[in-house]
Amino acid sequence: MDNFQKRKQTHDSTLVKLLEADSDLAIQAAALANQMEALQEKRRSLQSVIELFDSTKTSVAEDSSIGQSLLDLFSELTADMTEDEIAQLPKDGAEQHDYYIYGTPKRLL
Missing domain, CATH: 1.20.5 (Single alpha-helices involved in coiled-coils or other helix-helix interfaces)
Structure with missing residues (x-):
C-alpha cells in the first residue's frame, strides 16, 4: 500500500x-x-x-370580614331585620345546630 x-x-x-x-x-x-x-x-x-x-x-x-367580631357580623346580618324577626331567631344558638341544620330532634339542655 x-x-x-x-x-x-x-x-x-x-x-x-x-x-x-x-x-x-x-x-x-x-x-x-x-x-x-x-x-x-x-x-x-x-x-x-x-x-x-x-x-x-x-x-x-x-x-373585609376577616378579623371582624361575631357581634359586628351579627349586627350586619340583622341590620335590615325588624325587632319581631330578630325575636323569632333561635335563642339556643349553636347548642342545637344539629336540629337547625340536619333536622334531628332537639336535645334537652
Missing part, C-alpha cells in the same frame, strides 16, 4: 468515528430537549399552583 492509500484509510476511519460521535451527540441533544420540555411543563404546573395559593392569599387579605 502506498502512502496515499494509508492516509485515505486513516482519513476514512477518522471520518467514520467523527460521524458516529456526531450521531451520538445528536441523540443526546434530542434526549436533553425532551427532558427540558418535561422540566418546563413541570415548572409551568408548579407556577399555576403557586398562583392559586397567591390569589387565595390575596383574596383572604382583601376579605
Whole structure:
C-alpha cells in the first residue's frame, strides 16, 4: 500500500468515528430537549399552583370580614331585620345546630 492509500484509510476511519460521535451527540441533544420540555411543563404546573395559593392569599387579605367580631357580623346580618324577626331567631344558638341544620330532634339542655 502506498502512502496515499494509508492516509485515505486513516482519513476514512477518522471520518467514520467523527460521524458516529456526531450521531451520538445528536441523540443526546434530542434526549436533553425532551427532558427540558418535561422540566418546563413541570415548572409551568408548579407556577399555576403557586398562583392559586397567591390569589387565595390575596383574596383572604382583601376579605373585609376577616378579623371582624361575631357581634359586628351579627349586627350586619340583622341590620335590615325588624325587632319581631330578630325575636323569632333561635335563642339556643349553636347548642342545637344539629336540629337547625340536619333536622334531628332537639336535645334537652
